[in-house]
Amino acid sequence: MTFYIGVVGYFLxxxxxxxxxxxxxxxxxxxxxxxxxxxxYFFALVSCVPLFTSSYAQQFITLxxxxxxxxVIFLLAWLLGNxxxxxxxxxxxLERLATHDGLTDIFNHRSFQNILKQEIKKAMKxxxxxxxxMLDIDYFxxxxxxxxxxxxxxVLCDLAQILQETIGERGFCARYxxxxxxxxxxxxxxxxxxxxxxxxxxxxQNHVFYGAEILPQGRLTISIGVAAYPxxxxxxxxxxxxxxxxxxxxxxxxKNRVESYYSDFDQISLFLKDExxxxxNSISAFTMIINAKDDYTYGHSLRVMDLAKRLAxxxxxxxxxxxxxxxxxxxxxxxxxxxPREILNKxxxxxxxEWELFRLHPGWGAxxxxxxxxxxxxxxxxxxxxxxxDGTGYPEGIKGEEIxxxxxxxxxxxxxxxxxxNRPYQCAMSLEAALEDLAGYSGTYYDPWILKEFIQMMKEAxxxx
Numbered sequence: 001m002t003f004y005i006g007v008v009g010y011f012l013x014x015x016x017x018x019x020x021x022x023x024x025x026x027x028x029x030x031x032x033x034x035x036x037x038x039x040x041y042f043f044a045l046v047s048c049v050p051l052f053t054s055s056y057a058q059q060f061i062t063l064x065x066x067x068x069x070x071x072v073i074f075l076l077a078w079l080l081g082n083x084x085x086x087x088x089x090x091x092x093x094l095e096r097l098a099t100h101d102g103l104t105d106i107f108n109h110r111s112f113q114n115i116l117k118q119e120i121k122k123a124m125k126x127x128x129x130x131x132x133x134m135l136d137i138d139y140f141x142x143x144x145x146x147x148x149x150x151x152x153x154x155v156l157c158d159l160a161q162i163l164q165e166t167i168g169e170r171g172f173c174a175r176y177x178x179x180x181x182x183x184x185x186x187x188x189x190x191x192x193x194x195x196x197x198x199x200x201x202x203x204x205q206n207h208v209f210y211g212a213e214i215l216p217q218g219r220l221t222i223s224i225g226v227a228a229y230p231x232x233x234x235x236x237x238x239x240x241x242x243x244x245x246x247x248x249x250x251x252x253x254x255k256n257r258v259e260s261y262y263s264d265f266d267q268i269s270l271f272l273k274d275e276x277x278x279x280x281n282s283i284s285a286f287t288m289i290i291n292a293k294d295d296y297t298y299g300h301s302l303r304v305m306d307l308a309k310r311l312a313x314x315x316x317x318x319x320x321x322x323x324x325x326x327x328x329x330x331x332x333x334x335x336x337x338x339x340p341r342e343i344l345n346k347x348x349x350x351x352x353x354e355w356e357l358f359r360l361h362p363g364w365g366a367x368x369x370x371x372x373x374x375x376x377x378x379x380x381x382x383x384x385x386x387x388x389x390d391g392t393g394y395p396e397g398i399k400g401e402e403i404x405x406x407x408x409x410x411x412x413x414x415x416x417x418x419x420x421x422n423r424p425y426q427c428a429m430s431l432e433a434a435l436e437d438l439a440g441y442s443g444t445y446y447d448p449w450i451l452k453e454f455i456q457m458m459k460e461a462x463x464x465x
Contacts, residue, residue, distance in 0.1 A: 131193025
């Protein structure tokens with residue numbers, strides 16, 4: 001800088017009649033276009049130093065011209081600097097629009113994919129961990145239908161702000177799509193990530209959203225699925241899939257909960273011999289077919305599995321039997337893969353022919369499991385879960401303790417979930433109404449002892465003393 005002033009000053013003094021003063025404009029123009037107004041002003045001031053130095057050396061003969069020239073230099077700095085800054089702002093805005101969601105102003109789906117890819121690479125290089133959370137607003141369609149999309153957009157913006165404030169510097173927040181969000185937490189393991197999810201869930205529950213009292217729990221809630229690298233997956237695609245499966249599980253079991261990834265199929269496969277695992281993998285794939293055909297069936301199976309496990313624990317059954325009942329509950333409707341989609345999703349009541357076809361699904365499910373000798377007990381649970389305690393059920397009409405214990409448990413929790421869930425042909429019953437209805441069939445459809453324990457369990461869980 002000193003060298004530049006000296007050289008320019010020398011030539012201005014020596015070549016006073018020349019056009020060398022034009023050199024003064026060069027750094028101003030360059031800096032204005034590159035860095036904006038402030039830097040351009042600084043270099044304009046620097047350029048004026050040799051200008052007025054030369055004017056002093058010449059007894060201020062050209063002072064009036066030099067003052068005009070200095071004004072032009074500063075005017076040029078202001079003009080070009082502002083043009084450059086406007087271009088910078090426009091370019092930054094375009095870059096932001098490319099990386100951020102236009103509504104919520106957090107990262108968009110494309111940025112999420114890129115960030116997750118980069119963070120997994122970093123974690124792999126540093127031998128570190130990473131947690132991914134997928135979040136979905138519960139009953140958001142109901143809220144949108146009631147108040148319109150403008151109010152729904154406000155909820156999305158509020159939620160995004162809560163996400164940003166809660167996560168802070170710990171990670172990256174993104175809108176994954178619709179009412180679904182994602183959070184990337186570098187360097188955070190599964191347990192820590194789940195704790196962050198619980199913290200976030202609590203803050204959203206405590207936040208007052210306009211009109212949330214119309215929602216089932218009287219407030220707006222979210223479901224969260226959590227998966228971790230490298231514990232659950234070693235690449236971006238599989239990690240997203242695992243977190244999404246955990247979210248799906250959270251939503252279909254009860255909503256308003258944080259669920260870490262857990263594979264029930266992996267647990268079932270522990271009982272299998274090596275030669276049976278390939279067949280079981282095919283059976284696991286069948287459940288995805290059922291899910292594609294009928295979302296209710298998949299969500300219903302998860303909820304029934306959760307209830308069956310809780311009831312089996314309450315009955316203090318032996319550990320292996322609890323696991324078998326839990327596994328049987330997950331697979332109890334696998335025979336529905338043989339039923340056409342139009343029957344599964346039919347809005348009205350089934351015809352006699354359709355009903356006869358539907359009644360075959362327990363036997364079909366047992367047949368699918370039958371080749372897996374290690375899971376014979378599951379085949380019995382699946383086959384007899386629609387048998388009634390008084391012998392009026394199907395497919396074989398067995399009764400009492402002839403019905404496997406797991407099937408008797410399943411008969412109760414299966415009916416309860418069907419009663420308390422909206423179906424194409426019926427509205428959900430309240431908990432009290434469902435329990436009253438179940439009690440009315442004690443000893444006919446349901447095992448009285450098991451039913452009594454189930455009713456008590458549900459009352460304690462939903463109406464604690």
